Amino acid sequence: MNSLLYIEHLEKRIDEFHLGPINLEIEPGTITALVGNNGSGKSTFLKLIMNLAKPEKGNIKVNNIFTHGENEDWKNSVAYLPQTVLGWDAFTGNTLKELIKALYPNWDEELFLKMVNLFEIPLNKKFSKLSQGVQQKLNLALTLPRNAPLLLLDEPTYFMDIPSKKILMDLIVDWMEPGDRSIIIASHQIDDIRKLSDYLFVLHNGKFLGHFEKEELIENYARYWITSSLEDATIPGVVLQEGNVIISNRISETENYLESQNIKWNKRNTLELDDIITLLLTQNKQ
Numbered sequence: 001m002n003s004l005l006y007i008e009h010l011e012k013r014i015d016e017f018h019l020g021p022i023n024l025e026i027e028p029g030t031i032t033a034l035v036g037n038n039g040s041g042k043s044t045f046l047k048l049i050m051n052l053a054k055p056e057k058g059n060i061k062v063n064n065i066f067t068h069g070e071n072e073d074w075k076n077s078v079a080y081l082p083q084t085v086l087g088w089d090a091f092t093g094n095t096l097k098e099l100i101k102a103l104y105p106n107w108d109e110e111l112f113l114k115m116v117n118l119f120e121i122p123l124n125k126k127f128s129k130l131s132q133g134v135q136q137k138l139n140l141a142l143t144l145p146r147n148a149p150l151l152l153l154d155e156p157t158y159f160m161d162i163p164s165k166k167i168l169m170d171l172i173v174d175w176m177e178p179g180d181r182s183i184i185i186a187s188h189q190i191d192d193i194r195k196l197s198d199y200l201f202v203l204h205n206g207k208f209l210g211h212f213e214k215e216e217l218i219e220n221y222a223r224y225w226i227t228s229s230l231e232d233a234t235i236p237g238v239v240l241q242e243g244n245v246i247i248s249n250r251i252s253e254t255e256n257y258l259e260s261q262n263i264k265w266n267k268r269n270t271l272e273l274d275d276i277i278t279l280l281l282t283q284n285k286q
């Protein structure tokens with residue numbers, strides 16, 4: 001097996017909250033958007049991968065090494081950007097760079113300097129004196145150059161201005177260029193999800209709703225404007241009906257049924273990805 005990340009039967013409880021069970025494999029060369037409602041367990045899931053939280057059940061392997069075993073070599077294969085970092089406030093960017101560089105044998109100084117330059121990060125200021133957006137940029141500049149094949153990003157663009165988001169997208173595309181790397185990016189930013197991801201990994205209140213190939217997911221949904229009376233018809237595949245507009249995620253079943261019942265429609269379109277995510281997270285009928 002050649003997966004960068006392998007997860008089976010993963011479950012975690014925090015008080016009333018229950019995450020999982022989750023099964024997931026991440027192949028090299030892919031970007032997966034980790035999507036879910038607030039409190040659905042995205043950050044917890046990334047912490048579990050990093051062995052910063054202990055699961056009740058299940059196994060996690062990074063580059064074929066169990067993350068909760070004696071062998072900690074897996075840590076060289078993963079770079080993690082948490083939502084918030086603790087303990088950095090008193091240090092300048094320069095000092096943080098030296099501390100982190102020493103831990104990562106594949107550190108890419110050229111990429112670090114490029115990111116500092118593109119994001120205009122002042123390296124001589126203490127972390128606590130930087131705005132939240134600049135802190136986020138510095139954090140990214142201290143994460144991507146670790147050159148680990150698996151990159152875990154928890155809301156990396158939350159505080160960033162629009163041009164910086166664009167710069168990061170280009171950096172990520174370049175970073176993926178070698179073809180043997182993968183990213184999991186937890187995000188509520190629809191642009192990040194739409195432009196970057198190959199797959200969507202969807203959580204709802206801790207429940208795993210699916211690991212979808214993005215284009216396939218988009219192709220699976222359609223909206224129809226019905227011109228005949230629908231009355232109380234239960235139409236196969238329909239996940240939402242508002243008046244005479246229906247949305248289906250099993251298009252051929254729906255169309256066959258409409259045809260067999262002589263129910264006419266005069267317009268059909270595809271859904272935007274944010275509409276599909278909203279349906280997944282609110283209907284939860286999948």
Ligand SMILES: Nc1ncnc2c1ncn2[C@@H]1O[C@H](COP(=O)(O)OP(=O)(O)OP(=O)(O)O)[C@@H](O)[C@H]1O
Nearest residue numbers: 014015017036037038039040041042043044045186
């Ligand atoms: N340290 C903790 N102590 C108590 N509860 C926690 C802790 N960390 C997470 N939780 C709970 O676990 C659940 C999942 O939280 P988590 O932060 O993983 O969600 P999330 O999907 O990342 O949310 P958001 O989109 O708001 O960032 C929540 O119900 C949260 O309250």
